[in-house]
Amino acid sequence: MATADDHRTYSIRQLCREFGATARALRFYEDKGLLTPARKGQTRVYDARDRARLKLILRGRRIGFSLLEIQEMLDLYDHDNHNAHQMAVALRRHRAQIEALKQQREDLDAAIETAEEACAVMERKLGEHRPDLLPGADEYATLLKSRLNPDHHVQPFKARA
Amino acid sequence: MATADDHRTYSIRQLCREFGATARALRFYEDKGLLTPARKGQTRVYDARDRARLKLILRGRRIGFSLLEIQEMLDLYDHDNHNAHQMAVALRRHRAQIEALKQQREDLDAAIETAEEACAVMERKLGEHRPDLLPGADEYATLLKSRLNPDHHVQPFKARA
Protein backbone atom coordinates (compact mmCIF):
# COMPACT_ATOMS: atom_id res chain seq x y z
CA MET A 1 0.00 0.00 0.00
CA ALA A 2 1.21 3.48 -0.82
CA THR A 3 3.46 4.85 1.90
CA ALA A 4 3.82 8.25 0.28
CA ASP A 5 0.15 9.20 0.28
CA ASP A 6 -0.32 7.76 3.74
CA HIS A 7 1.99 10.44 5.13
CA ARG A 8 0.11 13.30 3.57
CA THR A 9 -1.55 15.63 6.03
CA TYR A 10 -4.52 17.91 5.63
CA SER A 11 -5.66 21.15 7.16
CA ILE A 12 -9.19 21.46 8.43
CA ARG A 13 -10.11 23.64 5.49
CA GLN A 14 -8.77 21.19 2.98
CA LEU A 15 -10.93 18.41 4.33
CA CYS A 16 -13.90 20.73 4.52
CA ARG A 17 -13.59 21.68 0.90
CA GLU A 18 -12.92 18.13 -0.21
CA PHE A 19 -15.99 16.68 1.49
CA GLY A 20 -18.23 19.71 1.59
CA ALA A 21 -18.39 19.86 5.35
CA THR A 22 -17.87 22.77 7.75
CA ALA A 23 -15.01 23.30 10.18
CA ARG A 24 -17.55 23.45 12.95
CA ALA A 25 -18.70 19.95 12.05
CA LEU A 26 -15.18 18.52 12.10
CA ARG A 27 -14.47 20.09 15.49
CA PHE A 28 -17.78 18.77 16.71
CA TYR A 29 -16.90 15.26 15.56
CA GLU A 30 -13.60 15.60 17.37
CA ASP A 31 -15.39 16.79 20.48
CA LYS A 32 -17.52 13.67 20.33
CA GLY A 33 -14.46 11.48 19.92
CA LEU A 34 -15.03 10.45 16.32
CA LEU A 35 -11.91 12.21 15.10
CA THR A 36 -8.57 12.68 16.87
CA PRO A 37 -6.34 14.78 14.62
CA ALA A 38 -2.78 15.66 15.69
CA ARG A 39 -1.79 19.17 16.64
CA LYS A 40 0.92 21.40 15.28
CA GLY A 41 1.01 24.04 17.96
CA GLN A 42 -2.69 24.35 18.55
CA THR A 43 -3.66 23.86 14.93
CA ARG A 44 -5.30 20.59 13.90
CA VAL A 45 -3.41 18.35 11.50
CA TYR A 46 -5.35 15.53 9.88
CA ASP A 47 -3.67 12.46 8.41
CA ALA A 48 -4.88 9.77 6.04
CA ARG A 49 -6.58 7.82 8.82
CA ASP A 50 -8.49 10.88 9.97
CA ARG A 51 -9.50 11.50 6.41
CA ALA A 52 -10.76 7.94 5.99
CA ARG A 53 -12.70 8.18 9.24
CA LEU A 54 -14.25 11.46 8.18
CA LYS A 55 -15.30 9.87 4.94
CA LEU A 56 -17.04 7.09 6.84
CA ILE A 57 -18.62 9.57 9.22
CA LEU A 58 -20.11 11.61 6.42
CA ARG A 59 -21.30 8.53 4.63
CA GLY A 60 -22.98 7.36 7.80
CA ARG A 61 -24.63 10.74 8.22
CA ARG A 62 -25.96 10.64 4.67
CA ILE A 63 -27.38 7.20 5.33
CA GLY A 64 -29.07 8.65 8.37
CA PHE A 65 -27.11 7.32 11.33
CA SER A 66 -26.55 9.27 14.51
CA LEU A 67 -23.03 10.18 15.57
CA LEU A 68 -23.28 7.67 18.41
CA GLU A 69 -24.04 4.86 16.01
CA ILE A 70 -21.24 5.95 13.73
CA GLN A 71 -18.97 6.15 16.75
CA GLU A 72 -19.69 2.54 17.60
CA MET A 73 -19.15 1.40 14.04
CA LEU A 74 -15.81 3.19 13.84
CA ASP A 75 -14.77 1.71 17.16
CA LEU A 76 -15.58 -1.74 15.87
CA TYR A 77 -13.43 -1.07 12.85
CA ASP A 78 -10.16 0.31 14.05
CA HIS A 79 -10.15 -1.25 17.46
CA ASP A 80 -8.85 -4.18 15.43
CA ASN A 81 -10.10 -6.12 18.39
CA HIS A 82 -7.27 -8.06 19.89
CA ASN A 83 -9.40 -9.38 22.70
CA ALA A 84 -11.17 -12.45 21.38
CA HIS A 85 -14.29 -12.05 23.50
CA GLN A 86 -14.70 -8.42 22.54
CA MET A 87 -14.21 -9.41 18.94
CA ALA A 88 -16.94 -12.01 19.24
CA VAL A 89 -19.27 -9.37 20.67
CA ALA A 90 -18.29 -6.94 17.95
CA LEU A 91 -19.03 -9.59 15.37
CA ARG A 92 -22.58 -10.04 16.59
CA ARG A 93 -23.14 -6.31 16.71
CA HIS A 94 -21.79 -6.03 13.21
CA ARG A 95 -24.10 -8.74 11.92
CA ALA A 96 -27.06 -7.00 13.50
CA GLN A 97 -25.91 -3.77 11.92
CA ILE A 98 -25.78 -5.42 8.53
CA GLU A 99 -29.34 -6.64 8.97
CA ALA A 100 -30.45 -3.11 9.75
CA LEU A 101 -28.63 -1.82 6.70
CA LYS A 102 -30.30 -4.37 4.49
CA GLN A 103 -33.70 -3.47 5.89
CA GLN A 104 -32.97 0.12 5.13
CA ARG A 105 -31.97 -0.81 1.63
CA GLU A 106 -35.32 -2.46 1.10
CA ASP A 107 -36.98 0.77 2.17
CA LEU A 108 -34.80 2.62 -0.28
CA ASP A 109 -35.51 0.26 -3.13
CA ALA A 110 -39.21 0.52 -2.46
CA ALA A 111 -39.01 4.31 -2.43
CA ILE A 112 -37.08 4.34 -5.70
CA GLU A 113 -39.55 2.00 -7.33
CA THR A 114 -42.63 3.98 -6.34
CA ALA A 115 -40.94 7.20 -7.39
CA GLU A 116 -40.08 5.75 -10.78
CA GLU A 117 -43.60 4.50 -11.25
CA ALA A 118 -44.90 7.94 -10.45
CA CYS A 119 -42.51 9.38 -13.01
CA ALA A 120 -43.74 6.93 -15.61
CA VAL A 121 -47.36 7.86 -14.98
CA MET A 122 -46.60 11.55 -15.21
CA GLU A 123 -44.61 11.13 -18.37
CA ARG A 124 -47.40 9.17 -19.98
CA LYS A 125 -49.97 11.80 -19.09
CA LEU A 126 -47.74 14.60 -20.25
CA GLY A 127 -46.97 12.72 -23.43
CA GLU A 128 -50.67 12.48 -24.19
CA HIS A 129 -51.75 16.02 -23.38
CA ARG A 130 -48.70 18.24 -23.46
CA PRO A 131 -45.76 16.49 -25.08
CA ASP A 132 -44.12 19.90 -25.43
CA LEU A 133 -43.61 20.02 -21.67
CA LEU A 134 -41.72 16.74 -21.59
CA PRO A 135 -38.06 17.06 -20.73
CA GLY A 136 -36.41 16.66 -24.08
CA ALA A 137 -36.08 20.08 -25.61
CA ASP A 138 -33.72 21.92 -23.30
CA GLU A 139 -32.77 18.66 -21.67
CA TYR A 140 -31.50 17.34 -24.97
CA ALA A 141 -29.80 20.64 -25.66
CA THR A 142 -27.75 20.46 -22.48
CA LEU A 143 -27.00 16.85 -23.24
CA LEU A 144 -25.61 17.82 -26.63
CA LYS A 145 -23.63 20.63 -25.09
CA SER A 146 -22.09 18.26 -22.58
CA ARG A 147 -21.13 15.87 -25.35
CA LEU A 148 -19.44 18.66 -27.21
CA ASN A 149 -17.47 19.45 -24.09
CA PRO A 150 -13.95 17.96 -24.53
CA ASP A 151 -13.52 16.78 -20.94
CA HIS A 152 -16.84 15.01 -20.96
CA HIS A 153 -17.10 11.65 -19.29
CA VAL A 154 -20.13 9.72 -18.21
CA GLN A 155 -20.90 8.68 -14.70
CA PRO A 156 -19.73 5.06 -14.22
CA PHE A 157 -23.31 3.95 -13.51
CA LYS A 158 -21.88 1.60 -10.96
CA ALA A 159 -23.58 -1.77 -11.12
CA ARG A 160 -23.03 -3.72 -7.94
CA ALA A 161 -21.98 -7.33 -8.23
CA MET B 1 -59.04 -2.46 -6.23
CA ALA B 2 -60.81 -3.53 -3.06
CA THR B 3 -63.68 -1.21 -2.25
CA ALA B 4 -64.39 -2.87 1.07
CA ASP B 5 -60.96 -2.35 2.54
CA ASP B 6 -60.79 1.17 1.21
CA HIS B 7 -63.66 2.13 3.50
CA ARG B 8 -62.07 0.73 6.61
CA THR B 9 -61.16 3.28 9.20
CA TYR B 10 -58.55 3.20 11.94
CA SER B 11 -58.17 4.75 15.34
CA ILE B 12 -54.96 6.49 16.23
CA ARG B 13 -53.99 3.63 18.52
CA GLN B 14 -54.55 1.03 15.84
CA LEU B 15 -52.19 2.75 13.46
CA CYS B 16 -49.68 3.26 16.25
CA ARG B 17 -49.63 -0.40 17.09
CA GLU B 18 -49.56 -1.46 13.47
CA PHE B 19 -46.57 0.67 12.59
CA GLY B 20 -44.84 0.93 15.93
CA ALA B 21 -45.24 4.69 16.15
CA THR B 22 -46.59 6.88 18.94
CA ALA B 23 -49.80 8.90 19.04
CA ARG B 24 -47.70 11.98 19.63
CA ALA B 25 -45.89 11.36 16.38
CA LEU B 26 -49.12 11.00 14.38
CA ARG B 27 -50.51 14.22 15.85
CA PHE B 28 -47.23 15.87 15.11
CA TYR B 29 -47.39 14.76 11.49
CA GLU B 30 -50.91 16.12 11.30
CA ASP B 31 -49.77 19.39 12.82
CA LYS B 32 -47.17 19.61 10.10
CA GLY B 33 -49.75 18.90 7.41
CA LEU B 34 -48.52 15.45 6.44
CA LEU B 35 -51.70 13.76 7.65
CA THR B 36 -55.27 15.06 7.57
CA PRO B 37 -57.51 12.47 9.24
CA ALA B 38 -61.24 13.04 9.53
CA ARG B 39 -62.94 13.74 12.85
CA LYS B 40 -65.78 11.95 14.55
CA GLY B 41 -66.64 14.49 17.18
CA GLN B 42 -63.18 15.50 18.13
CA THR B 43 -61.65 12.07 17.74
CA ARG B 44 -59.35 11.42 14.80
CA VAL B 45 -60.52 8.86 12.25
CA TYR B 46 -57.92 7.61 9.78
CA ASP B 47 -58.88 6.03 6.46
CA ALA B 48 -56.93 3.93 3.97
CA ARG B 49 -55.36 6.99 2.37
CA ASP B 50 -54.13 8.27 5.72
CA ARG B 51 -52.74 4.85 6.44
CA ALA B 52 -50.89 4.73 3.15
CA ARG B 53 -49.46 8.18 3.74
CA LEU B 54 -48.35 7.23 7.22
CA LYS B 55 -46.63 4.21 5.77
CA LEU B 56 -44.74 6.42 3.35
CA ILE B 57 -43.91 8.91 6.09
CA LEU B 58 -42.40 6.26 8.32
CA ARG B 59 -40.49 4.75 5.45
CA GLY B 60 -39.11 8.14 4.59
CA ARG B 61 -38.09 8.68 8.21
CA ARG B 62 -36.26 5.34 8.28
CA ILE B 63 -34.44 6.29 5.12
CA GLY B 64 -33.43 9.48 6.86
CA PHE B 65 -35.55 12.18 5.27
CA SER B 66 -36.87 15.19 7.13
CA LEU B 67 -40.58 15.75 7.47
CA LEU B 68 -40.33 18.68 5.07
CA GLU B 69 -38.81 16.49 2.39
CA ILE B 70 -41.42 13.84 3.00
CA GLN B 71 -44.07 16.51 2.86
CA GLU B 72 -42.93 17.57 -0.59
CA MET B 73 -42.79 14.01 -1.84
CA LEU B 74 -46.31 13.31 -0.60
CA ASP B 75 -47.55 16.50 -2.18
CA LEU B 76 -46.09 15.42 -5.49
CA TYR B 77 -47.90 12.11 -5.19
CA ASP B 78 -51.48 12.84 -4.29
CA HIS B 79 -51.75 16.23 -5.86
CA ASP B 80 -52.35 14.07 -8.93
CA ASN B 81 -51.24 17.17 -10.74
CA HIS B 82 -53.95 18.21 -13.13
CA ASN B 83 -52.06 21.29 -14.11
CA ALA B 84 -49.69 20.27 -16.87
CA HIS B 85 -47.00 22.80 -16.02
CA GLN B 86 -47.01 21.83 -12.36
CA MET B 87 -46.83 18.21 -13.38
CA ALA B 88 -43.81 18.94 -15.53
CA VAL B 89 -42.14 20.64 -12.59
CA ALA B 90 -43.07 17.77 -10.32
CA LEU B 91 -41.61 15.36 -12.82
CA ARG B 92 -38.23 17.09 -12.73
CA ARG B 93 -38.27 17.23 -8.97
CA HIS B 94 -39.12 13.57 -8.87
CA ARG B 95 -36.28 12.66 -11.18
CA ALA B 96 -33.86 14.64 -9.03
CA GLN B 97 -35.24 12.86 -5.99
CA ILE B 98 -34.62 9.51 -7.62
CA GLU B 99 -31.03 10.49 -8.31
CA ALA B 100 -30.57 11.38 -4.66
CA LEU B 101 -32.10 8.08 -3.61
CA LYS B 102 -29.77 6.18 -5.89
CA GLN B 103 -26.78 8.06 -4.50
CA GLN B 104 -27.92 7.10 -1.05
CA ARG B 105 -28.27 3.51 -2.11
CA GLU B 106 -24.67 3.54 -3.24
CA ASP B 107 -23.66 4.79 0.19
CA LEU B 108 -25.70 2.03 1.72
CA ASP B 109 -24.24 -0.64 -0.52
CA ALA B 110 -20.76 0.56 0.29
CA ALA B 111 -21.51 0.47 4.00
CA ILE B 112 -22.91 -3.04 3.75
CA GLU B 113 -19.94 -4.23 1.80
CA THR B 114 -17.36 -2.86 4.20
CA ALA B 115 -19.31 -4.20 7.15
CA GLU B 116 -19.45 -7.65 5.61
CA GLU B 117 -15.76 -7.57 4.87
CA ALA B 118 -15.09 -6.64 8.47
CA CYS B 119 -17.25 -9.56 9.58
CA ALA B 120 -15.33 -11.90 7.33
CA VAL B 121 -12.01 -10.75 8.75
CA MET B 122 -13.23 -11.16 12.31
CA GLU B 123 -14.65 -14.59 11.63
CA ARG B 124 -11.40 -15.73 10.08
CA LYS B 125 -9.38 -14.49 13.06
CA LEU B 126 -11.81 -16.01 15.53
CA GLY B 127 -11.80 -19.24 13.57
CA GLU B 128 -8.05 -19.41 13.86
CA HIS B 129 -7.60 -18.51 17.51
CA ARG B 130 -10.87 -19.10 19.31
CA PRO B 131 -13.28 -21.08 17.16
CA ASP B 132 -15.31 -21.74 20.31
CA LEU B 133 -16.40 -18.08 20.33
CA LEU B 134 -17.82 -18.24 16.84
CA PRO B 135 -21.59 -17.92 16.69
CA GLY B 136 -22.86 -21.40 16.15
CA ALA B 137 -23.12 -23.13 19.52
CA ASP B 138 -25.53 -21.07 21.61
CA GLU B 139 -26.68 -19.22 18.54
CA TYR B 140 -27.94 -22.43 17.04
CA ALA B 141 -29.42 -23.47 20.37
CA THR B 142 -31.50 -20.31 20.68
CA LEU B 143 -32.49 -20.64 17.08
CA LEU B 144 -33.83 -24.12 17.73
CA LYS B 145 -35.58 -22.95 20.88
CA SER B 146 -37.28 -20.12 19.03
CA ARG B 147 -38.46 -22.52 16.37
CA LEU B 148 -39.93 -24.79 19.01
CA ASN B 149 -41.78 -21.87 20.55
CA PRO B 150 -45.40 -22.02 19.28
CA ASP B 151 -46.05 -18.25 19.15
CA HIS B 152 -42.80 -17.56 17.37
CA HIS B 153 -42.55 -14.37 15.39
CA VAL B 154 -39.69 -12.04 14.71
CA GLN B 155 -39.31 -8.64 16.31
CA PRO B 156 -40.36 -5.84 13.94
CA PHE B 157 -36.97 -4.20 14.58
CA LYS B 158 -36.86 -1.32 17.02
CA ALA B 159 -37.17 1.81 14.84
CA ARG B 160 -36.82 3.91 18.00
CA ALA B 161 -34.15 6.52 17.55
Added chain:
DNA sequence: GCCGATCTTGACGTGCACGTAAAGGGAAGG
Protein backbone atom coordinates in the same frame (compact mmCIF):
# COMPACT_ATOMS: atom_id res chain seq x y z
C1' DG C 1 -74.22 9.12 38.66
C1' DC C 2 -69.52 7.86 38.99
C1' DC C 3 -65.11 5.53 37.48
C1' DG C 4 -61.68 4.62 34.58
C1' DA C 5 -59.99 4.50 30.07
C1' DT C 6 -59.14 6.86 26.00
C1' DC C 7 -59.21 10.77 23.37
C1' DT C 8 -58.21 15.81 22.83
C1' DT C 9 -55.39 20.38 22.86
C1' DG C 10 -51.84 23.21 24.56
C1' DA C 11 -47.39 24.12 26.54
C1' DC C 12 -43.00 23.15 27.93
C1' DG C 13 -38.85 20.01 27.93
C1' DT C 14 -35.23 17.25 25.54
C1' DG C 15 -31.49 15.27 22.64
C1' DC C 16 -29.06 15.79 18.56
C1' DA C 17 -26.26 18.17 15.24
C1' DC C 18 -24.61 21.57 14.47
C1' DG C 19 -24.69 27.43 13.61
C1' DT C 20 -23.13 31.66 15.23
C1' DA C 21 -20.99 35.28 17.45
C1' DA C 22 -17.24 36.68 20.70
C1' DA C 23 -12.52 36.92 21.89
C1' DG C 24 -8.01 35.81 21.10
C1' DG C 25 -3.22 33.46 19.05
C1' DG C 26 0.15 33.25 15.30
C1' DA C 27 2.25 33.85 11.02
C1' DA C 28 2.53 36.35 6.37
C1' DG C 29 2.75 40.54 3.93
C1' DG C 30 3.11 45.48 3.19
Added chain:
DNA sequence: CCTTCCCTTTACGTGCACGTCAAGATCGGC
Protein backbone atom coordinates in the same frame (compact mmCIF):
# COMPACT_ATOMS: atom_id res chain seq x y z
C1' DC D 1 4.35 48.15 13.24
C1' DC D 2 -0.23 47.16 11.66
C1' DT D 3 -3.42 44.64 8.99
C1' DT D 4 -5.18 40.44 7.22
C1' DC D 5 -6.29 35.92 7.41
C1' DC D 6 -6.87 31.60 9.24
C1' DC D 7 -6.75 29.06 13.22
C1' DT D 8 -8.35 28.31 18.07
C1' DT D 9 -11.72 27.86 22.35
C1' DT D 10 -15.90 29.04 24.91
C1' DA D 11 -20.48 29.73 25.04
C1' DC D 12 -24.97 30.47 23.74
C1' DG D 13 -28.59 29.92 20.00
C1' DT D 14 -31.31 27.11 16.61
C1' DG D 15 -34.22 23.76 14.04
C1' DC D 16 -36.05 19.32 14.05
C1' DA D 17 -38.67 15.53 15.90
C1' DC D 18 -40.64 14.36 18.95
C1' DG D 19 -41.40 13.27 24.69
C1' DT D 20 -43.80 14.61 28.70
C1' DC D 21 -46.75 16.44 31.73
C1' DA D 22 -51.22 19.18 32.59
C1' DA D 23 -55.98 19.89 32.09
C1' DG D 24 -59.99 18.89 30.23
C1' DA D 25 -63.92 16.25 26.94
C1' DT D 26 -66.22 11.88 25.88
C1' DC D 27 -67.76 7.32 26.20
C1' DG D 28 -68.75 2.57 27.92
C1' DG D 29 -69.57 -0.13 31.96
C1' DC D 30 -71.21 -0.78 36.66
